[in-house]
Amino acid sequence: MSDLRELYQQVILDHNKNPRNFRRLEGANRTAEGHNPLCGDQITLYVQIQDDVIGDIGFQGSGCAISRAAASLMTSSVKGKTRAEAEDLFHAFHKMVTTEREAAGDPRALGKLAAFSGVREFPIRVKCATLPWHTLRAALEGKGQKVSTE
Amino acid sequence: MTTIGHPIAETVRQDPAIPFDVERVRQDFPILRERAHGKPLVYLDNAATSQKPQVVIDTLTRYYRAENANIHRGIHYLSERATEAYEGARAAVARFLNAAEPREIVFVRSTTEAVNLVAQSYARPRLQPGDEVVISAMEHHSNIVPWQIVCEQTGAVLRVVPINDAGELVLEEYERLLGPRTRFVAMVHVSNALGTITPVRRIVELAHGRGVPVLLDGAQAAPRLPVDVRALDCDFYAFSGHKAYGPTGIGVLYGKAPLLEAMPPYQGGGDMILSVSFEKTLYNVIPFKFEAGTPHIAGGIGLGAAIGYLTGIGLERIAAYEHGLLAYATERVGAVPGIRLIGTAKEKTGILSFVVKGVHAHDVGTILDQEGIAIRTGHHCAQPVLQRFGVPATARASLAFYNTRAEIDALVAGLHKVRETFA
Ligand SMILES: Cc1ncc(COP(=O)(O)O)c(C=O)c1O
Numbered sequence: 306m307s308d309l310r311e312l313y314q315q316v317i318l319d320h321n322k323n324p325r326n327f328r329r330l331e332g333a334n335r336t337a338e339g340h341n342p343l344c345g346d347q348i349t350l351y352v353q354i355q356d357d358v359i360g361d362i363g364f365q366g367s368g369c370a371i372s373r374a375a376a377s378l379m380t381s382s383v384k385g386k387t388r389a390e391a392e393d394l395f396h397a398f399h400k401m402v403t404t405e406r407e408a409a410g411d412p413r414a415l416g417k418l419a420a421f422s423g424v425r426e427f428p429i430r431v432k433c434a435t436l437p438w439h440t441l442r443a444a445l446e447g448k449g450q451k452v453s454t455e
Numbered sequence: 456m457t458t459i460g461h462p463i464a465e466t467v468r469q470d471p472a473i474p475f476d477v478e479r480v481r482q483d484f485p486i487l488r489e490r491a492h493g494k495p496l497v498y499l500d501n502a503a504t505s506q507k508p509q510v511v512i513d514t515l516t517r518y519y520r521a522e523n524a525n526i527h528r529g530i531h532y533l534s535e536r537a538t539e540a541y542e543g544a545r546a547a548v549a550r551f552l553n554a555a556e557p558r559e560i561v562f563v564r565s566t567t568e569a570v571n572l573v574a575q576s577y578a579r580p581r582l583q584p585g586d587e588v589v590i591s592a593m594e595h596h597s598n599i600v601p602w603q604i605v606c607e608q609t610g611a612v613l614r615v616v617p618i619n620d621a622g623e624l625v626l627e628e629y630e631r632l633l634g635p636r637t638r639f640v641a642m643v644h645v646s647n648a649l650g651t652i653t654p655v656r657r658i659v660e661l662a663h664g665r666g667v668p669v670l671l672d673g674a675q676a677a678p679r680l681p682v683d684v685r686a687l688d689c690d691f692y693a694f695s696g697h698k699a700y701g702p703t704g705i706g707v708l709y710g711k712a713p714l715l716e717a718m719p720p721y722q723g724g725g726d727m728i729l730s731v732s733f734e735k736t737l738y739n740v741i742p743f744k745f746e747a748g749t750p751h752i753a754g755g756i757g758l759g760a761a762i763g764y765l766t767g768i769g770l771e772r773i774a775a776y777e778h779g780l781l782a783y784a785t786e787r788v789g790a791v792p793g794i795r796l797i798g799t800a801k802e803k804t805g806i807l808s809f810v811v812k813g814v815h816a817h818d819v820g821t822i823l824d825q826e827g828i829a830i831r832t833g834h835h836c837a838q839p840v841l842q843r844f845g846v847p848a849t850a851r852a853s854l855a856f857y858n859t860r861a862e863i864d865a866l867v868a869g870l871h872k873v874r875e876t877f878a
Pocket of ligand 1: 502567674836
């Protein structure tokens with residue numbers, strides 16, 4: 306039960322209910338689609354990038370609470386960041402949700418994203434949390450292709 | 456003669472007059488004593504795969520311990536025993552489906568392979584561009600994709616019978632779709648996503664009225680309902696061992712003998728031939744013509760044991776018990792606020808698909824899992840069905856005759872927990 310409370314932390318429940326940046330971005334110059342066939346999670350990401358900085362970002366789609374909250378918190382935390390900074394966040398986030406608690410370092414360095422530290426106890430949910438991030442990478446690489454977790 | 460199945464399988468044959476004793480039946484399934492996340496396991500994912508009774512586990516062990524040999528080829532003692540056990544299992548399956556003869560039973564890997572076999576071996580040589588294959592809107596992917604492939608290969612066209620809001624086949628539409636170009640009908644008997652029992656007798660009758668053969672996908676029906684292929688008069692019937700309390704990797708294709716005889720082999724190899732030379736190869740008789748290579752011998756024998764076990768209890772009693780449990784589950788789950796049941800056909804089996812308002816099925820699954828409750832979430836390999844109901848995923852509890860009302864109560868308590876978490 307305590308595991309469950311760690312998974313569905315208040316921040317996650319809040320972002321699931323009221324996702325931030327949940328909109329199609331008219332001025333986007335990068336988009337990508339992400340899909341998790343296992344559970345049907347589907348996300349479209351809109352990024353407006355200028356001089357290597359993520360000026361604005363939005364997302365749409367449907368998915369579970371984890372993927373929705375992950376997209377919401379990700380978009381909030383990468384806005385205004387450079388591409389390299391976003392990439393660093395991706396790696397830190399990925400490490401937090403996939404490695405042992407001890408090895409993962411201090412989650413507080415990730416700010417609000419630390420709310421996802423409970424995901425590591427639920428291996429099949431890791432893909433839900435990382436789907437928006439993989440989609441972001443695809444968008445930044447500008448290949449515009451569909452990413453899939455499978 | 457080797458007994459097929461364990462002797463115990465015969466002793467459990469219960470007097471139909473004695474009420475079904477679920478607690479006694481549960482004793483036969485050792486896995487039901489396991490715990491999940493520290494809670495008693497509540498296994499409600501039976502449509503994905505069923506658990507195995509001790510007699511099946513024992514039969515597999517005994518086969519590998521005392522009977523293992525290749526079949527149909529050895530002249531030695533063990534090979535003879537293994538062959539007898541394997542062919543005994545085939546005869547048991549024939550009785551189970553009320554087939555006319557054991558040679559109408561082809562052992563395959565699964566329902567999936569059975570459908571592919573019929574699509575490639577029966578339908579493909581007969582289909583011309585513009586011909587039509589009819590399926591329904593609630594098929595499992597394994598009864599869609601093989602037909603799409605054969606349509607692509609031949610230029611034939613797939614026609615899909617719609618379902619109504621309850622998840623029932625629209626028979627008038629089916630009748631309308633049966634046209635002069637219809638060459639084949641492939642239809643699910645019990646939908647894995649909705650639990651709907653389709654009117655198979657009528658489906659076959661209408662098709663035969665136009666000279667069109669019918670395959671029924673019995674993956675969910677065979678473990679849940681008495682099936683009589685001769686009464687149904689279907690031309691092909693497919694099911695999987697692992698959903699019928701038997702091992703994985705073994706499945707059954709029933710086919711009427713004249714049809715099977717007229718079909719070319721599906722795969723080439725050993726066992727499916729009578730003689731081979733580089734000039735000419737003579738194919739074996741049915742069913743061996745379709746069983747190239749060393750088959751899943753242990754699986755076949757294990758399936759025979761499962762069928763012995765099921766017929767010992769009696770499919771009528773299994774169906775009756777599950778029906779009562781479904782009624783209870785439908786009422787209890789349906790009464791949880793915010794639950795929408797997907798699939799409310801009048802004729803249905805123990806499959807309960809639902810969505811929880813404001814909560815994704817995946818989150819429902821995770822919370823229930825923490826309570827030790829195993830359900831399936833997602834699209835259940837039947838994406839077109841979910842599209843029909845406008846939901847990306849559902850949660851699905853699928854019942855077996857070893858499930859209890861107390862387990863349904865646990866499910867309901869878990870659903871309340873879901874609602875609390877996402878309040
Ligand atoms: C209705 C139906 N048909 C076919 C299949 C495919 O069975 P298998 O994966 O054993 O081939 C399933 C399995 O989920 C099913 O439920």
